[in-house]
Every structure is written in C-alpha cells, then in structure tokens.
Amino acid sequence: xxxxxxxxxxxxxxxxxxxxxxxxxxxxxxxxxxxxxxxxxxxxxxxxxxxxxxxxxxxxxxxxxxxxxxxxxxxxxxxxxxxxxxxxxxxxxxxxxxxxxxxx
Amino acid sequence: xxxxxxxxxxxxxxxxxxxxxxxxxxxxxxxxxxxxxxxxxxxxxxxxxxxxxxxxxxxxxxxxxxxxxxxxxxxxxxxxxxxxxxxxxxxxxxxxxxxxxxxxxxxxxxxxxxxxxxxxxxxxxxxxxxxxxxxxxxxxxxxxxxxxxxxxxxxxxxxxxxxxxxxxxxxxxxxxxxxxxxxxxxxxxxxxxxxxxxxxxxxxxxxxxxxxxxxxxxxxxxxxxxxxxxxxxxxxxxxxxxxxxxxxxxxxxx
Numbered sequence: 001x002x003x004x005x006x007x008x009x010x011x012x013x014x015x016x017x018x019x020x021x022x023x024x025x026x027x028x029x030x031x032x033x034x035x036x037x038x039x040x041x042x043x044x045x046x047x048x049x050x051x052x053x054x055x056x057x058x059x060x061x062x063x064x065x066x067x068x069x070x071x072x073x074x075x076x077x078x079x080x081x082x083x084x085x086x087x088x089x090x091x092x093x094x095x096x097x098x099x100x101x102x103x104x
Numbered sequence: 105x106x107x108x109x110x111x112x113x114x115x116x117x118x119x120x121x122x123x124x125x126x127x128x129x130x131x132x133x134x135x136x137x138x139x140x141x142x143x144x145x146x147x148x149x150x151x152x153x154x155x156x157x158x159x160x161x162x163x164x165x166x167x168x169x170x171x172x173x174x175x176x177x178x179x180x181x182x183x184x185x186x187x188x189x190x191x192x193x194x195x196x197x198x199x200x201x202x203x204x205x206x207x208x209x210x211x212x213x214x215x216x217x218x219x220x221x222x223x224x225x226x227x228x229x230x231x232x233x234x235x236x237x238x239x240x241x242x243x244x245x246x247x248x249x250x251x252x253x254x255x256x257x258x259x260x261x262x263x264x265x266x267x268x269x270x271x272x273x274x275x276x277x278x279x280x281x282x283x284x285x286x287x288x289x290x291x292x293x294x295x296x297x298x299x300x301x302x303x304x305x306x307x308x309x310x311x312x313x314x315x316x317x318x319x320x321x322x323x324x325x326x327x328x329x330x331x332x333x334x335x336x337x338x339x340x341x342x343x344x345x346x347x348x349x350x351x352x353x354x355x356x357x358x
Contacts, residue, residue, distance in 0.1 A: 021231055025313070026344065033212055
C-alpha cells in the first residue's frame with residue numbers, strides 16, 4: 001500500500017485517539033459533584049453502590065473521592081442527582097463519539 | 105459566604121501576562137460568574153481597563169526566573185504565597201492567569217466542605233504524557249495552578265508554611281532534592297503540605313487531573329469554547345475543557 005496513505009491513516013488515528021482520550025477526561029471532570037459537603041464521582045460505580053445500599057437502608061455512609069465518609073440521609077435525592085449528572089456527561093460524550101465515527 | 109476568584113498577574117520584560125489574564129477573566133465571567141480580584145503591580149495595572157474587577161497593587165519580587173523554550177526568562181511568581189492575606193473572599197479560587205475556565209466545574213469544589221484543594225495529577229491533552237513530574241524531587245508533586253481555599257486556621261497555617269518555605273527555599277530544595285533551581289510554587293505548596301501533614305503523604309485533592317497543554321505546543325486560536333493548538337505540523341482542538349496553557353505566546357492570538 002502507498003506509504004502516504006498509511007501516514008494519512010496514522011495521522012487520523014492519532015487525532016481520533018487524542019480526541020477520545022480528552023473527551024473521556026472531560027467527562028470524568030464533569031462527573032465530579034458536591035453533595036452534603038463531600039465530593040463524589042457520578043459514575044456507574046457510585047450509582048450502583050448507592051442503588052444497592054438504598055435497597056437495604058434509609059440512610060448510610062459512603063466514602064467520597066478523597067476517602068472521607070459522608071452520611072447519605074436522602075438516598076433517593078442523591079441517586080437522582082447522580083444519574084442526572086452521569087447521563088448529562090454520557091450524552092455529551094455520545095454526541096462526540098458519533099462525530100468521530102463520521103470522521104473515521 | 106462570599107466566593108470569588110483571585111489572580112496574580114505581573115507583566116515581565118518578555119511576557120505580557122495581562123493579555124493572558126484578560127482571556128482568563130472573560131471565561132471566568134462567562135462560566136464561573138464569580139467576583140474577581142487581580143493582584144498586580146502599578147506597571148501592569150495600567151493595561152487593565154475592566155472596572156468590574158477589584159485590584160490589589162503590590163510590588164512584586166523580581167529575582168526569580170523560569171526556563172521557557174530554550175532560555176531563562178523573568179518570572180514574578182513569589183507573591184502567590186500571600187494569597188490568604190490578599191483574598192477578600194471567604195472561599196477563594198486561586199488561579200494562574202494562564203488557566204482557562206471553559207466550564208463551571210470548579211464551582212463544585214467551592215460547594216464542598218473541604219477547606220483546601222489542589223491538583224496532584226495532570227492530564228497532558230496532547231496525548232504525549234510529557235508532564236509527569238516524576239523523578240524531579242523526593243516528594244509527591246502538587247500543582248498550585250488551581251487552589252480552592254477557605255479562610256480557616258488550618259489554611260492560614262498552610263500559607264504561613266508556604267511563606268516559610270519560600271524564605272528558606274534553598275534549604276528545602278536541597279532537602280527534597282528538587283531538580284529545578286528556580287522557585288516554583290508547585291514545590292513550595294508540596295513542601296508545605298508535606299511538612300504540615302507530619303511528613304505523611306495523604307491529603308485531600310481535586311479528584312480529577314488538571315488538563316495541561318505543554319509549552320512546546322503553539323496555540324493558534326482561542327474563543328469562548330475552545331483552544332486550537334499545533335505541534336509538529338499537526339493541529340488539534342480542545343473544546344469545553346478547563347486547561348492550563350503553558351505556551352505564553354497565545355496572549356497574542358485571537
């Protein structure tokens with residue numbers, strides 16, 4: 001194959017990979033949210049943990065991003081906010097993902 | 105409870121920092137919507153025309169320098185140790201004037217009960233991972249580019265410690281085997297935190313890494329949402345992401 005074509009493909013792959021990497025970092029930055037004075041990551045792990053604990057208890061302790069405990073007194077409110085922020089960030093990422101697919 | 109942004113901005117013979125600050129201020133107003141105080145000197149103040157900002161005039165120490173694109177250039181960065189005294193706010197976001205806030209993400213930090221947060225990790229947006237900070241000293245690096253602090257006794261102690269470290273920097277530089285000979289706030293804050301924390305490494309940090317654009321990359325364009333940059337004939341864009349831009353020439357681009 002023409003080396004020029006391979007170079008062009010490599011350049012495009014580089015751009016796409018860097019853009020994807022930065023987009024994931026942007027998503028993670030936006031997923032940080034303050035709740036009850038602590039900082040949490042609105043990711044799948046936190047959502048699953050809160051959802052599981054909520055099924056067993058009306059209030060519970062959870063470690064925040066700096067491993068400090070926080071008493072969650074209104075799990076329903078917390079879960080709603082986590083899911084809203086999580087889906088906001090994934091929606092943005094999804095739109096970007098679609099635009100990258102069109103470039104490749 | 106007042107919350108605001110504090111910037112330090114001193115023009116040097118080689119860099120018009122006020123132009124960087126103007127870009128930063130425009131984004132802070134748009135995305136953070138917080139009051140702003142700029143600590144500057146008389147010479148630099150003449151270039152600011154924005155009367156919605158508060159100014160504190162000081163005389164900057166001018167003996168420090170930094171290595172930038174193959175040469176040593178003047179660097180007036182030593183006043184930052186006085187941020188606790190200078191800030192008129194109960195909660196302060198202390199930012200470098202070349203840190204561009206394209207989002208409101210930093211507001212989450214202010215809403216937490218933490219009284220002192222900064223980054224301990226960086227993300228090189230170019231994908232080359234050039235900024236790692238490893239093997240440059242024997243203590244864990246922190247980044248003083250973005251610092252959220254509140255007026256508490258503990259935070260006052262941190263800043264007093266930073267001042268002490270600055271005053272005795274050569275001793276601490278040798279103690280921690282810091283590779284760089286110039287004074288860097290990153291190390292002064294790292295040393296102060298290490299000393300005050302009983303020389304144990306655990307602290308509270310901003311949970312995500314700070315995005316940085318290394319100084320080898322040229323910024324071609326900035327607008328209210330993005331930074332376009334180039335390196336080695338390649339062009340890329342960073343959109344809606346807070347970023348610390350190390351290329352100082354970007355002051356002169358649109």
